[in-house]
Amino acid sequence: DIQMTQSPSTLSASVGDRVTITCRASQSISSWLAWYQQKPGKAPNLLIYKASSLQSGVPSRFSGSGSGTEFTLTISSLQPDDFATYYCQQYNSYSPLTFGGGTKVEIK
Amino acid sequence: EVQLLESGGGLVQPGGSLRLSCAASGFTFSTYGMSWVRQAPGKGLEWVSVISGSGAGTYYADSVKGRFTISRDNSQNTLYLQMTSLRVEDTAIYYCAKAKYCSGGSCNFDYWGQGTLVTVSS
Numbered sequence: 207d208i209q210m211t212q213s214p215s216t217l218s219a220s221v222g223d224r225v226t227i228t229c230r231a232s233q234s235i236s237s238w239l240a241w242y243q244q245k246p247g248k249a250p251n252l253l254i255y256k257a258s259s260l261q262s263g264v265p266s267r268f269s270g271s272g273s274g275t276e277f278t279l280t281i282s283s284l285q286p287d288d289f290a291t292y293y294c295q296q297y298n299s300y301s302p303l304t305f306g307g308g309t310k311v312e313i314k
Numbered sequence: 315e316v317q318l319l320e321s322g323g324g325l326v327q328p329g330g331s332l333r334l335s336c337a338a339s340g341f342t343f344s345t346y347g348m349s350w351v352r353q354a355p356g357k358g359l360e361w362v363s364v365i366s367g368s369g370a371g372t373y374y375a376d377s378v379k380g381r382f383t384i385s386r387d388n389s390q391n392t393l394y395l396q397m398t399s400l401r402v403e404d405t406a407i408y409y410c411a412k413a414k415y416c417s418g419g420s421c422n423f424d425y426w427g428q429g430t431l432v433t434v435s436s
Contacts, residue, residue: 207376238417238420240422249409249427249428250359250423255422255424256415293358296420297415297420297421297422299417299418299420300418300419300420302419303361303419303420304361307358308358
């Protein structure tokens with residue numbers, strides 16, 4: 207199975223900060239990567255698909271980049287509503303889909 | 315508006331069985347793959363199973379293969395997960411999720427239910 211490694215596992219930041227989260231795949235997944243946001247007690251919410259495509263309704267301060275084995279999620283200016291846990295997920299064809307371990311974005 | 319409503323969770327003893335349901339509305343159910351994803355208390359997300367829109371294709375994580383069965387009733391817009399030989403480590407919130415895109419059983423998900431808690435304990 208393809209392993210997904212996120213870093214950091216926890217990130218402390220302030221409102222207005224630019225935040226970057228990294229996700230690495232154990233083998234190439236082309237651009238078959240999604241990012242989700244999850245708040246406590248809630249279901250995950252799709253932010254980015256196909257590595258860099260913004261899901262409808264998601265604020266433009268969220269962006270994704272990368273291909274192959276290295277990917278990033280960037281929040282250009284952190285807002286109070288963005289404090290949450292973020293997960294990457296690969297969906298490379300014919301490989302069991304897998305999630306990263308998560309990155310918790312906390313208030314500094 | 316897309317809605318996914320899970321039910322069927324609860325407390326079950328190790329070795330027991332449980333069937334989860336997910337009632338879907340707001341989209342053409344038979345057109346989309348559907349999945350179960352679980353989250354153990356305080357832990358990350360773990361994919362469990364996917365089923366194609368027609369129901370012809372089913373895929374499972376190794377951790378549940380041979381114990382869990384995913385199915386769907388397109389006439390009732392309902393997704394199911396039959397869980398048998400349950401283990402303590404199956405304790406989790408189980409989410410049903412609608413696939414945005416699937417290829418060979420590997421999907422991403424644009425809508426999720428609120429989840430149903432399964433607790434396996436003696």
